[in-house]
Amino acid sequence: MKRKTSGAGTEQAAGRPRRVLPLLFLTLLLLALAVPAGLVIAPALSGGSRSGEEEPPVPPWQQLPSTLAHRTGNPAGIQPLSDAAPVPETGVLTAQLNETLKADGAGTFAGVVQDAATGKLLFDRGADEAMVPASNMKLLTAAAALRALGPDRRFSTRVLASSAPGTVVLTGGGDVLLGAGESAPDAVLGHAGLATLAQSTVRALQQDGISGPVTVLLDDSLFTGPALNPAWSLQDVAAGETAPLFPLALNSARFDPAKTTGPRPQDAALHAAETFSAQLAAAGARAGLTVAPGVARGSGAAGVVGAGDGAAPGAKVLAEVQSATVAQQVDLLLQTSDNYLAEVIGRMTALASGKPASNDGAVAAVLQQLEDLGVGTAMLRAADVSGLTLGDQVSARLLAEVVRSITSGTDPRLRAALAGFPIAGLTGTLGDRYLDGPAARGAGLVRAKTGTLNTVLALSGYVVDADGRLLVFSFIGNGLTPGAANKAVLDRTASVLAGCGCR
Incomplete structure (x- = not known):
């Protein structure tokens, strides 16, 4: 059976009907999103309830901001809206996610949700199981490149x-x-x-x-x-x-x-x-x-x-x-999930790490950079750095920890990857998703890297919940039925986090 792979051609939106946003709204939204850390509030996309039921009001921190911050950078990373923003209760959140994270057909899903500020584990289903990550592998490559090469490096x-x-x-x-x-x-x-x-x-x-x-x-x-x-x-x-x-x-x-x-x-x-x-x-x-x-x-x-x-x-x-710059190239490879660009960036990372600019050198350099970052790699098995092969094995916990390092970790170089995460319903490989049904409440809020192989789907990223708390997550499905509605499963599940009060 021919595999459906994880490159830009299979993950990008391609000619599907799209909801049209007012030009001014979209312009303001994209300007706001250009501030990777000084503004943690992702505006929600408005729209009436498709089910006929009254939708809950959108929290203020998920609405379009009235003013835009200047892009000055924030080495401290993305932080909760305030110290008083409550952390979701594990039991309540787990119950909600278990209702949505169910495979359509064959296969299983693993998943992790963490509080970005504290690292507290809020949801754990097979967090340490070795799973094929598909293009979520590119998150590891992006982090390694930003550390080894630096965001401002040019070739x-x-x-x-x-x-x-x-x-x-x-x-x-x-x-x-x-x-x-x-x-x-x-x-x-x-x-x-x-x-x-x-x-x-x-x-x-x-x-x-x-x-x-x-x-x-x-x-x-x-x-x-x-x-x-x-x-x-x-x-x-x-x-x-x-x-x-x-x-x-x-x-x-x-x-x-x-x-x-x-x-x-x-x-x-x-x-x-x-x-x-x-x-x-x-x-x-x-x-x-x-x-x-x-x-x-x-x-x-x-x-x-x-x-x-x-x-x-x-x-x-x-x-x-x-x-x-490397930061701009990382944004592009995350947005479009370009396998070729990811592999080349991996080889340049190898050179910067004192290793041969080969596939083996790229893999070794990515692992070294993750270990130096303090991310555990015991469960990581890498055959490439783009995620195009079933030989890659990564845990959901490792992916979530990399996302957390990007949003809230101690290395400010990783902040340069924030803008590269596709935005639900708007940009990159999520541009044609989150447009209808239960997942629509996550449109404009969920920011995540996609991954797609024939029997594999993955989604890892971050979201500010309804209480103003920044959460990082990773959901990976393996052994899935090709062509089944499992992208919708992932999108509904991530949207639960966007709407979560969970207390």
Whole structure:
């Protein structure tokens, strides 16, 4: 049976009917959500009761704020609305969740709910059982990357001068979100553009008195080991859930940035290099410089890649463009659940941790960072860092602890992941969920990372409850009936937390 995988193509909303929000409301909402910690109150989406029953009033802290805080950062993390906000009673909450967290068809669910401020366990069903997490694995990768690389780190794509006159070396430094055109400073995808890189290269060559023909070489030697994880299904690779990994690519290894499903380039680095060569030829023609057709692989003056950034000691840098920050890339991979981007970020995390930029290095680096964070990894078995394989095994408690570290832990670097959690009914892979039925009361309130494989569903995130208490949670279902209504089960369960007084 073909698996339904966890990539952006399977988890993103795709052409389904959506509830339309007033433009002003949505604008204010998204502005409010841009404040990751200074404003802990998520506004609720309004709407009449679909059952004909009168709905309870929305608590003030779940309504649209009248003023917006400035984004100044809050190293202390998200905190309860006040110290007086009551913690849900375990027995009452457990009874409510046991009513909703029931598999539709085969399979079982494990789950954990914790008070974010104190870590108190409020709901425990198989908290320490090893479960396949699907794309919830990306939460671990995001946390590890923010710790090892730092939120403000950028990756450089460089053009180096070769020892052979008239030869330039396009050198990958980990940016797989390159755009074909000019750099777009306000974008994440396409922040660094190959047209801009080509124009800068032409200027540098002119200054060196070179008129052509210029030969382009490609150095993509930053990553080591197999480009494809042997644990991945070749069917998933063919479907475009991921692709062979390289340290440079266009559009997260997509042919078209507007299409996030379907087959990907199988040699994303060469595809990017050929695009650069074409841009170099176009820019060179305007300056009277010619470019030889074709691109070959060769390190040239790049030599042995050093310092994990694609540059070789002593090599002359002719031109350079830099990626969006790691924080922005983490937001993108969480919002869209992009397997390719997650795996590349994992390999860059490995380099920053002093490990090989291979699959094994990425896995080891993520585990090391979690251990250094104080999150127990005894039950963790990782075969990749994107969650695309059934070989990953994670407990719901571990996932909840990672979410708690992001919202309320002692490492302020992790706060950068807050904006990446999809928002129920509004953004990312939750954009087409929470729109109808009992789950609608969680719309705009529940913020969680999704996970989807053929028989696996997961949802881990955070929510401010009706009493103003911040809760973190993780719910994982394994052995589920494919095609059954288990996403609705997860959504109803998380919405219970949003509406919980539970006392």
